[in-house]
Structures are given as C-alpha cells and as structure tokens.
Amino acid sequence: MKTASISAFGGPEVVMLNTASPCQPAGDEALVRIEAASVNPLDLKIIAGYMQPVFPIALPYIPGTDFSGVVHSVGEHVKHLKPGDRVFGRSAPTAGGAFAQQLTIAATDLCVIPASMSFEQAAALPTAFGTAWQALFDVGQLAGGQRVLIHGAAGGVGSMAVQLAHMAGAYVIGTASARNIALLTSLGADEVIDYRNQDFTSLRDIDLVIDTIGGPTLESSWPTLGVGGRIATLVEFDIEPRDGHAGDAVFFASATPFLQKAVRGFSAGQLQVVTDAIFTLDEARAALEKVATGHACGKVIIRTAH
Numbered sequence: 001m002k003t004a005s006i007s008a009f010g011g012p013e014v015v016m017l018n019t020a021s022p023c024q025p026a027g028d029e030a031l032v033r034i035e036a037a038s039v040n041p042l043d044l045k046i047i048a049g050y051m052q053p054v055f056p057i058a059l060p061y062i063p064g065t066d067f068s069g070v071v072h073s074v075g076e077h078v079k080h081l082k083p084g085d086r087v088f089g090r091s092a093p094t095a096g097g098a099f100a101q102q103l104t105i106a107a108t109d110l111c112v113i114p115a116s117m118s119f120e121q122a123a124a125l126p127t128a129f130g131t132a133w134q135a136l137f138d139v140g141q142l143a144g145g146q147r148v149l150i151h152g153a154a155g156g157v158g159s160m161a162v163q164l165a166h167m168a169g170a171y172v173i174g175t176a177s178a179r180n181i182a183l184l185t186s187l188g189a190d191e192v193i194d195y196r197n198q199d200f201t202s203l204r205d206i207d208l209v210i211d212t213i214g215g216p217t218l219e220s221s222w223p224t225l226g227v228g229g230r231i232a233t234l235v236e237f238d239i240e241p242r243d244g245h246a247g248d249a250v251f252f253a254s255a256t257p258f259l260q261k262a263v264r265g266f267s268a269g270q271l272q273v274v275t276d277a278i279f280t281l282d283e284a285r286a287a288l289e290k291v292a293t294g295h296a297c298g299k300v301i302i303r304t305a306h
C-alpha cells in the first residue's frame, strides 16, 4: 500500500511517498481502506519531533490521526462492524497512520457514518469537533446565554467551536481575518473581530475564552473576563488561574466519545464542515505546508486514491 511517511524529524519536506506491507487486523481490530484524512497542526508538531516527550513515536512513522474510509475486514472478536461499512475515527498520535491507503485500529474506536456524510466531511471531524466540544463544555463549562470569545474562529477547531457554542445558546464572538467574517457569521457567530485591524481587548464580561493561539492573544484575553469568567487554552499547558479567574489547558486524548455526537449534529443539519482545500495522498507534503501557514480556513483534507 502507498503511504506518506517520515524517516527523520523535520518540516513537511521530510514527508516521502513510500510503500508498506498491507496490514492485517488483530482479533479486536478493523482494517480500514482509507478514503480521506484530515491534517491537524499536531501532525506538524509530531513530524518536527516536538511532541516526543508527550507522544513518543518511532521512525519510520506514517503521520495522520483523523481519517474516514471503508471497513475492509475485521478481526474474529469484532461483531458490530462488517466489511463495507463506511466509518471514521482517530488513531492515537503515537500510532498515526492516516496518511496511507489502509490502517488497522481497534474496532471500538470506529463509528459508522451516514450516507449523507462524505468521506471528506467525516475525516475533518474527529479532532476538530472533539476538541471544540471538550474545550467548550467539559473544560469551559459553557452554558446557554453566556458570552464566549473564540480565538482562531476560522480554524479547524474554531469553526466547530463557533457552531457548537451557537447551538448551545451562547453569544458567540470570534476573532478571524476580515476575509472570514461572512463565513463565521453564517456559522452562527454574533460578532467577528478582525484581529489584524481591530482590538479585541476592549471586550468585557466574557464568560469563556477559547484560546487556540496562545502568546499575546492569551495574555490579552484575561481583562476581557467577567465575574466567574474562565479561559480554556489549547496551546499553553502551564496556564494558571489569575485574578480569581480559572485558566485551564485542554488536552484532547480521545475522539471516540465524540464521534456519535458529531454524526448526530451533522445529520440534524446543525453542523457544517468547512473545508479549505483537498489534496491527494501524493500531495501530503503540500497539505501539511498549507496547515503550517497557520491560516487555513477550516480543514485541509487528503483524499486517498486506490
């Protein structure tokens, strides 16, 4: 099978097209013929070697965690899936494997997708949807009627967070470039601040800040909080409470508990998937370079041909 793999740490340029032996599913696994994968900033951090203390990988390594595809075969203990089922899921970062034509994964980590959901849409969801949900509701404790400020609202996680917060009845303020304002408004943002030309720091009485950017953006967010307000950051793991406000890091460990929720939101017509660009597996390096710009709008997809 064809893969896009690395045998050294570095930038997207270390990703090489390769071949690997076809996989066989163990007793509790499924072998998935991958149709699409999505790229996450985490993939770049892993191939750069930055994540070795947290998610140690062995080389050679096939990057990619989020994928969709068709079940090819299942191990003897798997009863809830069968060959031909359309599925999506997320492999552990230490395992990777999504930038390839096939992968094996524990069958319990897969979720069947409806016919109305394309493989590209499904592959976009696991990390972006799950992280947005975890940040808003598990860490952020967002409730209806509250004011939430979402930084990086046009990104993979941000575009999901805007929709989920809107569905929960929150007043949603996003930061993004001017070119993404109309999109975010259509996704449910009540206000969009063009962070390049407008100052979000004059905002007040924010109940929850979702920080996907860190650095000065995180630092400048504290004064926007109202009484009981909190920050949930995806990028600064040493955050501490300040001035009576909670500050918590989001550590997205597993997409599995969120997959059904994503399917339900999509099937109900409440959730759109924003796609920036679709590349082929042969173009995996270019797909990673696109995400490395830090300015992808929604998700970057890799479509796998067979």
Ligand SMILES: NC(=O)c1ccc[n+]([C@@H]2O[C@H](COP(=O)([O-])OP(=O)(O)OC[C@H]3O[C@@H](n4cnc5c(N)ncnc54)[C@H](OP(=O)(O)O)[C@@H]3O)[C@@H](O)[C@H]2O)c1
Pocket: 040, 041, 042, 127, 131, 151, 152, 153, 154, 155, 156, 157, 158, 175, 176, 177, 178, 180, 195, 212, 213, 217, 233, 234, 235, 250, 251, 252, 253, 291, 294, 295, 296, 297, 298
């Ligand atoms: N802790 C965890 O478990 C966890 C989980 C998932 C993701 N993450 C991290 O969260 C971050 C975001 O992930 P992602 O997938 O959403 O990334 P992404 O899709 O690459 O985000 C790109 C977006 O960031 C926006 N952006 C860049 N600079 C900005 C700024 N100063 N202010 C506001 N928006 C800005 C861009 O908007 P414009 O193009 O409009 O400029 C673009 O739409 C990454 O660092 C990722 O590794 C962490």
